Amino acid sequence: MAGTPGTPPADEPSEASEASEASEASEPRKAREARKARKARKARKAREAREVDEAREAVVEAALGRLDLDAKARLLSGQDMWSLPALPEIGLRSLVMSDGPIGVRGVRWTADDPSVALPSPTALAATWDPGLARRAGVLLAQEARRKGVHVLLAPTVNLHRSPLGGRHFEAYSEDPYLTGLIGAGYVAGVQSGGVGTTVKHYVANDAETDRFTVNNLVSERALRELYLAPFEIIVENARPWGIMTAYNTVNGTTMTEHHHLVNEVLRGEWGFDGYNVSDWTAARSTKDAIEGGLDVAMPGPRTVYGAPLAQAVRGGDVEESAVDDAVRNVLRLAARVGALEGVAPAVTELPETVDGGALAREIARRSFVLVRNERGTLPLKPGTVALIGAAAREARVLGGGSATVFPPRIVSPLDGLTAALPDGAVGYAVGADPDTELAVADQGFELRAVCRDADGNVVGTGSAPSGLIQWMGSDLPDGVTHDNLHTVELTGTFTPRGTGTHTFGVKGVGAFRLTVDGTTYYDDVQRPADDDGPFEALLRAPVPRAEAELTAGETVEVSLTHVVAHPENAPMKVVGFTLAHREPQRDPDELIAEAVEAARRADTAVVVVATTDRVESEGFDRKDLVLPGRQDDLVRAVAAANPDTVVVVNSGSPVEMPWREEVAAVLLTWFPGQEGGAALADVLTGAHEPGGRLPTTWGSLADAPVTQVTPADGELHYSEGVFIGYRAWEKAGRTPSYPFGHGLGYTDWAYESVDVDGTADGTTATVRVRNTGERPGREVVQVYLAPVEPDAGRPARRLAGFADVTAAPGETAEAVVTLPRRAFEVWDEETGAWTIVKGSYEIQVGRSIADRRITATINV
Numbered sequence: 051m052a053g054t055p056g057t058p059p060a061d062e063p064s065e066a067s068e069a070s071e072a073s074e075a076s077e078p079r080k081a082r083e084a085r086k087a088r089k090a091r092k093a094r095k096a097r098e099a100r101e102v103d104e105a106r107e108a109v110v111e112a113a114l115g116r117l118d119l120d121a122k123a124r125l126l127s128g129q130d131m132w133s134l135p136a137l138p139e140i141g142l143r144s145l146v147m148s149d150g151p152i153g154v155r156g157v158r159w160t161a162d163d164p165s166v167a168l169p170s171p172t173a174l175a176a177t178w179d180p181g182l183a184r185r186a187g188v189l190l191a192q193e194a195r196r197k198g199v200h201v202l203l204a205p206t207v208n209l210h211r212s213p214l215g216g217r218h219f220e221a222y223s224e225d226p227y228l229t230g231l232i233g234a235g236y237v238a239g240v241q242s243g244g245v246g247t248t249v250k251h252y253v254a255n256d257a258e259t260d261r262f263t264v265n266n267l268v269s270e271r272a273l274r275e276l277y278l279a280p281f282e283i284i285v286e287n288a289r290p291w292g293i294m295t296a297y298n299t300v301n302g303t304t305m306t307e308h309h310h311l312v313n314e315v316l317r318g319e320w321g322f323d324g325y326n327v328s329d330w331t332a333a334r335s336t337k338d339a340i341e342g343g344l345d346v347a348m349p350g351p352r353t354v355y356g357a358p359l360a361q362a363v364r365g366g367d368v369e370e371s372a373v374d375d376a377v378r379n380v381l382r383l384a385a386r387v388g389a390l391e392g393v394a395p396a397v398t399e400l401p402e403t404v405d406g407g408a409l410a411r412e413i414a415r416r417s418f419v420l421v422r423n424e425r426g427t428l429p430l431k432p433g434t435v436a437l438i439g440a441a442a443r444e445a446r447v448l449g450g451g452s453a454t455v456f457p458p459r460i461v462s463p464l465d466g467l468t469a470a471l472p473d474g475a476v477g478y479a480v481g482a483d484p485d486t487e488l489a490v491a492d493q494g495f496e497l498r499a500v501c502r503d504a505d506g507n508v509v510g511t512g513s514a515p516s517g518l519i520q521w522m523g524s525d526l527p528d529g530v531t532h533d534n535l536h537t538v539e540l541t542g543t544f545t546p547r548g549t550g551t552h553t554f555g556v557k558g559v560g561a562f563r564l565t566v567d568g569t570t571y572y573d574d575v576q577r578p579a580d581d582d583g584p585f586e587a588l589l590r591a592p593v594p595r596a597e598a599e600l601t602a603g604e605t606v607e608v609s610l611t612h613v614v615a616h617p618e619n620a621p622m623k624v625v626g627f628t629l630a631h632r633e634p635q636r637d638p639d640e641l642i643a644e645a646v647e648a649a650r651r652a653d654t655a656v657v658v659v660a661t662t663d664r665v666e667s668e669g670f671d672r673k674d675l676v677l678p679g680r681q682d683d684l685v686r687a688v689a690a691a692n693p694d695t696v697v698v699v700n701s702g703s704p705v706e707m708p709w710r711e712e713v714a715a716v717l718l719t720w721f722p723g724q725e726g727g728a729a730l731a732d733v734l735t736g737a738h739e740p741g742g743r744l745p746t747t748w749g750s751l752a753d754a755p756v757t758q759v760t761p762a763d764g765e766l767h768y769s770e771g772v773f774i775g776y777r778a779w780e781k782a783g784r785t786p787s788y789p790f791g792h793g794l795g796y797t798d799w800a801y802e803s804v805d806v807d808g809t810a811d812g813t814t815a816t817v818r819v820r821n822t823g824e825r826p827g828r829e830v831v832q833v834y835l836a837p838v839e840p841d842a843g844r845p846a847r848r849l850a851g852f853a854d855v856t857a858a859p860g861e862t863a864e865a866v867v868t869l870p871r872r873a874f875e876v877w878d879e880e881t882g883a884w885t886i887v888k889g890s891y892e893i894q895v896g897r898s899i900a901d902r903r904i905t906a907t908i909n910v
Contacts (some may be wrong), residue, residue, distance in 0.1 A: 051060035058396045094857050102361030102396075109393040109403060110381040114374060118767065122359040122377045128350030131522040131622055132157045141391025142384055147248075147327070147348070148197065150204030151236075153455035154722065156197035157526050160456065161475055166193055166406035166724065167448055169455035170702045171206060173417035173720035175222035176742035176793075178830045178852055180235030186413060187247075189404040194245040200387040201246040202290060202454075207233040207280040210416035210703070210746045211256040211774050212756045216671040219449040219702020219721055222867040223745035224790065225849050226276050227870075228477060230283025233441070235286040244397035249284050251296035253277050253311060257359050257759035258671045262332075264761045265299040268768040273300075274884075275772050278311075291324045291396075295344060297332045303342075306333045312343030328862040331622070344896075345376040349522075349622045349695055370780065374459060403658040407725055409461075413721040414729035414850050418467055420715070427694055427714040429736025431654030435476050437467055438645045438682075438688060441660035441700045448721050449702050451668020454883045456515070457724035463658050463698065466727030470735050477652060480685040481645035482638060484677065485662045488555040488592040488630035491517030495608070495631070497542035501527060506537040514540055517610075517629030518730040522622065532616065532623045539611040540629050549602045550634025557592035558627030560824020564595050565850075571596030579640035591664055592630035618900055638680045640831040642687050649692040657688050660700035668885035671759045675706045675751045685709045698730065704748040707787060714771035717741070736796065743793035743898070747776050749786030755779060776899045777845035791832050793900035797823025798858070801903035804895050809893065810886050810910040814868040817895050821857040830857045831895060838890040844876065847894060869893070874910055 085215060088683035097496070117125075121137055129135040129144070136144040153165035166189065174183055194202055206217075210224035222229040237247045249587040254266045254277045268277065280535050284290055295305040295312065305311070306328045316322045326345045333339050333347035336354040340362075347353035362368040381390060388395030420428065445462040448454060468476050491497070497514040512527030517540060526535070542564075556562050556576060565571040572595035579590070600606060610629040649655035659681040664670060676682070689695040689712045696715040699705060700722070709715055717740060723728060732738040751757060755778035756770050773781050776790040801822045807814050817831050831854070850873035855863035871886075890909050896902035 056685060057901035062335075069208070073441045075349050078392055093329060100646040102394075106385045106393050108384065109390065110378055110385055113142065113381050113390065114377055116140050117377065119363055119370065119373070120357075120360050123363070124356050125380055126343070126346050126359065126373070126376050127349040127353045127356035128346070130351065131349045131525070131624075134346065142381070145200050145380070145384055145387070145389055146198055147201040147203055148194065148199040149452045150190060150202045151206055152453060153457070154193040154197055154199055154202060155455045157443045159454075159520040160525075162513055163197070163456070164458040165197075165455040166410060167455050168410050169414045169417055169723040169726070170219045170449060170721035171222050172702050172745060173722060173742070174236070174413060175228060175232045176417040176419055176720065176744035177413065177421070178228070178743050178745070179416065179854060180231045182413060182416060183232045183235030184239035184242075185187070185404070185409060186219050187236045187241075187408055188243055188273040188401045189239075189409050191240045191245040191401075192404055192778040193406070194240075199245065200389055201235045201248060201383070202240055203248050203250065203294060204240075204757040205233050205236045205247065206250055207284065208251060208254075208256045209276060209280070209774065211768070212759050213675055213704045213746075213751065213754050214672045214751075214757060214759045215703070216258045216409075216666060217254055217449070217451065217668050218746075219666050220453050220668070223281075224627065224747060225280055225745070226279035227849050228745055228852075230280040230287075233280055233291045234284045234288040235291045237284055241288070241291060242397060242401055244387060244395055244400060246291035246324075246383055248292035248294040249281060249290050250294035252281060252293050252305060252316070253296065253767075254300050255296035255298050255305075259760050260764070262297045263764060265302060265765045266768060267301060267765055269771055270746040270774070270879050270882075271877045272768055276774065278315065280873075281316070283321050285316070285320045290322075292327060293322065293324060294327050294329055295332065297329050298555055304332075304334060305333060305438060306344045307338040307342035309342045317343065323379070323382065327564070337367050340368055340372045340376060352619075352622070369887045408490050411725035411729045411732070412721045414719070415728050415732045415738045416741035417720055417722070418616020418729070418733050418740040419744055419792070420740040421718060421744070421748075421788045421792060422710060422713070422716040424714045425795050427654070427696060428717070428734060430654055432736050433475070434651070435467065435471065436479065436648040436652035436655045436692070437464055437476055437658070438479050438481040438644075438648065438655060438684070439658035439660070440480050440485065442658040443658075444478070444479065445726055446660050446662070446700055447534075447723050447726050449666050450663035453668065459670045460724050461727035463656075463727045463730050466729070467656070467734065469728070470731035470737075477648050479645040479648040480641050481657065481688070482641060482680040484660050484679040484681055485664075486679055487662070487664055488553060488594060488632045491544070491554075491608075491629045491631040492543045494547055495542060496544075497540050497608075499527065500539045500541055501530045501535055502537045503534045509534050514542070517631070519612075519625060519627055521625040526625070535614050536624070537611055537613050537872060538627075539609060541609040542607070543605050544600075544608045544631075545605045546600045546602050548634050549600070549862070551600050552600045552634060553594050553632040554598065554608070555594040555632075556627065557590070557591040557612065557630055558612065559629075560615050562595075562627070563609075563611045564629075565607075565609040566596055566598045567600070569598070569607075571598075572617045590669070592628060594632075603832055630788050642680065642684050645684060646687050646691045648690045649695065652692065653694065656698060657685055657686050657695060658698045658700055659685065661702070662704065666702050677705050682708060686712060689713045704746065706750050710787060718744075739796040739825075739827055740793070741795070741828055743789075743791050743832075745790055747779055747790045748788040749779070749784070753784045753786065755782045757786065770809065772844065777848065780846045780899075789898050789900035791830075792900070793830070793898075795827045795829070797821055797825050797827035799823075799827070799897070801895060802862070804893065804904050804906045806893055806906040806908050809908075810874040811871055813893075813908060815851065815867045815869065815893050815895065817853075817865045817867065818862055819855060819857070819865065820862045821859055824859055826856065828854055829863075829897075831867065833867045833869065834894045834896075834899065835869065836894055838892055838907070839889070844887070847899070848873065849899075850893075
């Protein structure tokens with residue numbers, strides 16, 4: 051079967067492929083007629099799209115003309131945490147936004163309003179399948195419509211510049227081309243469901259340290275070839291309806307005011323016609339933001355737009371035409387999503403309904419990367435399995451921060467394997483717990499939130515599925531307002547699972563009173579750290595405040611009361627705090643000894659190791675790549691007891707695996723989403739093969755070429771230029787643990803031939819591969835472009851295209867890969883333009899950046 055990367059959103063052949071077809075002198079008559087018919091359909095669709103655009107623009111202009119200055123300024127400022135105001139006088143409904151990217155949270159950040167949780171973006175990129183990314187987007191649009199959301203604040207297409215980036219699980223890859231194609235598929239899928247996207251964070255928001263203030267100093271060439279490239283690919287191929295500008299500064303100008311990168315590059319060169327929204331609280335200046343191309347300042351009601359913007363126009367500091375341009379972009383968005391009367395929405399026929407759980411499971415197993423499989427250890431052979439690790443029972447399915455959603459269910463590895471294998475085949479041992487800090491109160495807790503005014507009167511109550519309270523904007527229980535709310539009491543019961551010393555703690559800022567089993571352990575004020583940003587109090591670790599001796603099965607009462615503060619100058623109204631808890635801690639050596647004994651008795655040992663939300667989260671970068679706790683000790687001990695040890699790595703981005711040569715198999719599962727345990731069982735048992743390939747390089751921190759993420763004197767120099775990821779590893783001559791693109795399946799492949807046709811303006815590589823194994827499989831054919839005469843300023847090779855194929859045992863398949871013109875170009879800083887570098891190039895085809903099987907040469 052043939053395969054292509056399927057650059058979205060087009061359902062028609064590209065112009066390059068049509069030109070290639072036309073060049074074949076012996077083209078059969080039927081093929082020629084089919085080609086002409088496709089071109090006619092494409093022309094008809096383009097004509098119809100132009101007519102729709104013209105009708106939409108006419109309605110937008112008419113609506114704009116009926117607005118006075120105050121209404122226009124108000125429209126550009128959030129009315130609350132997640133929405134823009136309605137303007138009934140022009141038939142405009144309120145536009146609602148919501149965080150993603152693995153689910154649609156909606157305006158209520160609570161487990162009471164569950165959301166389908168897909169695997170992490172790193173997992174989606176590991177599928178190397180833009181078509182699957184598009185299907186994910188279709189599901190998320192479905193979820194958004196269900197929750198009344200018009201715009202999804204996703205996808206994140208920043209790059210994995212350094213493995214220390216704390217939020218890399220929310221981005222796709224170290225490679226801009228792979229990132230761009232996966233992101234374009236995602237955007238096209240979401241918008242095919244009539245929901246807008248905001249591609250973020252524009253641009254160079256590649257680390258979390260001092261993210262609100264850092265000045266990232268990046269060469270124009272590195273910006274163009276790396277950091278801007280995914281945004282450009284998405285704008286060209288998926289026409290996103292929105293973009294989000296980042297907190298950080300680039301080369302001296304904060305991104306919400308960056309006239310050059312927004313107005314000249316994004317809108318001017320690329321033709322972006324969507325709306326530009328600030329990251330939350332990022333807008334700092336009324337005049338500079340509106341003149342820098344920022345359309346919407348979020349969240350509200352206190353922003354630099356609204357009344358300050360109207361005043362700036364009346365005072366002569368801002369031209370009203372700049373306000374009109376921004377309003378026009380917002381009205382165009384409203385028209386596209388169906389929130390503006392008088393014009394049909396961009397999508398009138400919605401895609402078919404998607405089964406969220408089934409798609410989450412499919413993406414997960416397609417994303418799992420098998421990086422080691424000695425002696426055919428996987429799939430599992432019949433027999434007993436010792437499943438080991440705290441993360442096998444308490445699965446970590448998503449990363450921390452604004453990407454968090456609350457799924458309707460979570461299938462842990464223990465759940466999945468127990469359901470898939472015969473009764474009695476699976477035994478479980480904790481082995482080692484990576485989370486030595488307190489976590490949100492959940493298991494065994496029955497809680498509710500009681501809201502009182504300053505006189506102690508109850509003004510409302512709400513359910514509390516866990517110890518996490520995050521009410522943003524108007525997201526309050528019925529009857530409760532920010533004006534009448536004085537205290538929130540989380541109250542209820544706790545039934546321990548274990549006997550011993552239970553630790554309780556508090557996350558948040560302000561006055562708290564914590565009571566457990568009738569004893570008040572804490573009654574004081576938790577103060578913010580000096581460097582806390584607007585969200586950091588919600589992201590930092592809980593503080594232990596109580597130790598109580600409790601007995602398993604004996605229910606006790608618990609209460610955490612918080613006095614809500616209302617700072618006058620706060621940019622948003624937020625009520626956020628957490629009741630945290632930790633089980634009694636057993637001796638780690640005893641736990642490892644128990645796991646070793648379980649492994650020794652079993653036919654196969656499966657150890658699940660994981661990071662925690664104190665390792666990978668929005669809000670901070672990583673200090674190292676080491677697995678937390680005693681997990682490395684656990685793996686080594688189990689591997690010594692059982693030669694058939696399989697390690698499942700549950701992390702969103704790279705970790706060091708010093709034991710990798712001591713175990714039989716290593717399977718990377720990312721943050722696998724709500725169905726992760728079921729997908730894991732599918733792969734371990736062999737019902738499905740692991741389909742993933744690495745979207746980023748995995749190696750030790752000591753060998754990693756780019757590790758600087760901490761600014762000095764407010765500046766972070768991207769001194770490595772265009773050399774990040776595999777480009778930097780190759781330049782440094784270092785060998786990673788596992789290279790970019792690596793991944794094994796359950797069958798083998800032979801690369802038989804590659805035929806190259808065309809020039810730099812349209813190069814096609816046709817690759818023939820054969821399944822030489824004993825079962826059907828999927829292969830990701832990767833094409834790298836390498837100058838025959840490399841120079842120090844260019845990478846030795848770069849990903850230029852890819853395609854996936856499937857084949858039965860003994861069957862051949864063809865992958866047709868079109869290489870973009872940009873693969874042959876560099877950004878010339880002297881001329882300020884893209885320039886083709888002439889010369890000879892090797893087209894290198896293989897299974898990873900380090901496993902290149904066949905080559906061909908092309909001259910440009």
